[in-house]
Amino acid sequence: MPKTPALQEVIDAAEELWPHSLAESWDAVGLVAGRRDAPVAKIHFAVDPVSAVVDEACDAGAGLLITHHPLLLRGVTSVDASDPKGAVVHRLIESGCALLTAHTNGDSAVGGVNDVLAEILGLRDQEPLKPAEEGLTEEGLGRIGSLEPGMPLGEFASRVFGALPSVAGGVRVAGDQDAFVQRIALCGGAGDSLITAAHDAGADVYITGDLRHHPASEARERARGGRPYLIDVSHFASEWLWLPAAAQALDRVLSERGYEVEVAVSGINTDPWDFVLTPG
CATH class of the missing domain: 3.40.1390.30 (NIF3 (NGG1p interacting factor 3)-like)
Structure with a gap:
């Protein structure tokens, strides 16, 4: 009978697919927020951990959001909720949704x-x-x-x-x-x-x-x-293509280990540009 994995067990499966050792030295990959012993029944995939994506994952009841881009690539001294990144951290924690990043390790694997x-x-x-x-x-x-x-x-x-x-x-x-x-x-x-x-x-x-x-x-x-x-x-577009394959691969590894999860891929366009003007 399939069982629900703990966050650490999902992290172990992700490590098999996208080893931490493949990340570039300047990168910030791995677990950003979350309790390693918390159960994860739903996993959400996205390119960017922006507020709209985090809201989507939390509203869907996801226990884990996996993004390609890091939330905290550069050092911070505060996660004040009045700051956009701080607000994302608070929303994740208050909703019981962990955040995991697979960036340059996800590129190289x-x-x-x-x-x-x-x-x-x-x-x-x-x-x-x-x-x-x-x-x-x-x-x-x-x-x-x-x-x-x-x-x-x-x-x-x-x-x-x-x-x-x-x-x-x-x-x-x-x-x-x-x-x-x-x-x-x-x-x-x-x-x-x-x-x-x-x-x-x-x-x-x-x-x-x-x-x-x-x-x-x-x-x-x-x-x-x-x-x-x-x-x-587009930076975003070239990396979004990976998400369905990544979701399928993680689901397969977890299934092979006897776990059952619900996996979803965000359809939110997080490319920062809204329109373009061209000659003619």
Whole structure:
């Protein structure tokens, strides 16, 4: 007969999927709030621990909210409820809902953010752009793989656009839309730090979010108008795709251990932009 897990047992299952050791040194992952012996019958997944998402999880009676982005990435000295982050902490505690973060460990893990994005876009034989210092050879930041068959950049950009949740910013592309592309590099979230790695790996195009002006401009200068071309997507959208797969994977691990939980994925769009104006 399946039983309800305690929070610690869910944390143990999450550790199997998204090991803490894969997190970058600057990151803040793991348990943020919650009693480890509390029962968890409902688990909610989301990208951002913003107030609307926390309210959604708490109103649904979730015992645990798992988010990709950390709530307290930088040090704090107060969780005063008049502050937005403090208010989130109070709402979670008062509602009996724990908060767990799987950020760069969720990016690097097998079956994590980048593997899911690569699979959805149809890449084969993918490998990390920046292999993990400790862990499996398949683990690390970013992915690069092959598109079979290849296609024009404009057509591939349309595929990327169609695969992502609809957000105001859409998709931006730097490169000749008729250029043939087949070797694809990507990094969910903000990945302009891996542009050089994409270049060195021989990528025809590099997909990531939050591409800043100077790194993008410098990359295009180095490429002299050639490869790798760039596709800039929404940070939120590129990572939301992981949530259904993550929820399914955690549910499977818990089920294998004899536990039964109800798992839900938030449908709230937490991309910060509401509309965009474009020429013409």
